[in-house]
Amino acid sequence: MSGGVDSSVTARMLLEQGYDVAPVFMRNWDTLDEASGSGGCEWERDWEAVQRICRESLGGVKPELVDLSKEYWNSVFQEALDDWAAGVTPNPDVNCNQQIKFRELPDRLFDKDPNAWLATGHYARLLPSPLDPSLPSLHRASFLPKDQSYYLSTSPISALSRTLFPLGNLTKDEVRDLARKWSLHTAERKESMGICFVGVRNRFGNFLDSYLEPKPGNIEDASGRVVGQHTGLWRYTIGEGARLGGFPTKMYVGRKDVERNAVVIVPGDSPLLRVTHLSTKDFIWSSPHHPPPAVDSEEGFLVSAQTRSLQAGALSTCIVRRLANGSLSVELLQPIKGVSPGQAVVLYDGSWCLGGGTISSTRTMADEDEEVK
The missing domain is CATH 2.30.30.280 (Adenine nucleotide alpha hydrolases-like domains)
Incomplete structure (x- = not known):
């Protein structure tokens, strides 16, 4: 639970359905550096919100605080700082899900209770894999404007195999309606902004200035x-x-x-903004039965690519080919505007999320014009 409406409704839904619910709050940030603009107490406000929900709406069950601040710093934030310093724009939220929420957290929880499952308020769905029905496959949420499968694209399938996404078939309005029905105090709480669990809402450049020369x-x-x-x-x-x-x-x-x-x-x-090709060196296929053989053919593999949170212009039909060095070349059949190295590229077959990787380089329409000249 994060203290927001989505995880609050998730917990109450599971309780209504008869699950044995054990709320867990991840503390991923450990600083009171006011000069950074983080405020330092954002996690405390969220923790208080979680405790209130548990007292008032979950039958008084006591939530558990799991401190993963050291793991977050070492595995997510320091790596992101290195990327920012190198001039690229990372996506810490994708890495946080991969390294912390669906790796470190399940490792701790499942060690204590081998029969436990993880449930979150993400807008995503898990369905039997088309390649192996014994395994789950990650799919877009039914309500596309809130789909969060992009941020889950590199999360380990071992953790997703024991995860529930109860909001996967709901709209945001339906979630808020349920929160009002159950008198959850988070019903009208605004969407959180900023990088995962740090609490930076505004002046993000000032925040980074406190860590980078x-x-x-x-x-x-x-x-x-x-x-x-x-x-x-x-x-x-x-x-x-x-x-x-x-x-x-x-x-x-x-x-x-x-x-x-x-x-x-x-x-x-400007054609400089319109990207026609990109590459990724660290793509993680979500299915153990991938990559598909077509990626090694001259024709390539026809899928859809997403390069940022789902919005107009973020999607393109593409042809994916694997290069001799093992990286993937993604040819965008409809150029995408404003693609930044360091961000994630995620591939989809319809609603099925095939995996994701970090964009290592791009080529724009302006680059192609220069080649022609």
Whole structure:
């Protein structure tokens, strides 16, 4: 339980269905560094919310606090800091699910109770695998606007085999309606924002500044003209608004030149923003029966690719091929706008999540135009 409406409703649903419910709260952050902007007490507010739900709505069952802050720092946050410092944009939430929520946490809980299962408030579904019905396969939630299978794409199948996603067939409105029906105080609680369990809601760049040394550089337009200065590449994500005035049209981050420590900004219709190919070196297939043989053929494997949380422009039909070095080449048949190395690329066959990996490089329409020239 996280203290939000989704996990609160999940716990109450399971209780209503007769399950023996044992609420668990993960503490993944351990700092009171106010200069970082984290506030340090976000986890305490969430923990208090969990305890209140248990007292008022779960029959007084006592929740357990599991401190995984050291594991989170070593396996998730430090790795993300290294990526930000290197100029790429990581996705700590994907790594948190893979390393902490569905690895470290189940290891601890299942060691104490071999008959236990894990249940979470994620919007996702588990169905029998088309390749092996004895194993589960991860699928999108029925309510696509809230689907979270993207963030679960690299989570170990061994943990998913003992996991329940009770909200997988519900809409967000239906979840809030259930919370009101059961008089849960989290019914109107706003969606959480920021990286997994750290509690950073605003001024994320300031938060990272407290961990990374400033590295000033130029902000340039596509012609190379210097139009501003930055204090660190980690403050910018490819595809986001550039937040610079003095231009006739809104400008976006089109590229981060790590070698020159420069940020390149472009208008929204620039071919520099439209990615046609990407590659990943660490792709994790969710099924032990994958990769499919077609990835080693010249024709490749036709699926769909998702490069960020599900929204307009984040999906593309693609052709996947495995290269000689073992990495995957993903050819996007419909270019995706604003794809950033370090983020996750997740492959789908319909609603079936086939797995995910970290984007190591991209090629844009602008790169292809240069090749033609």
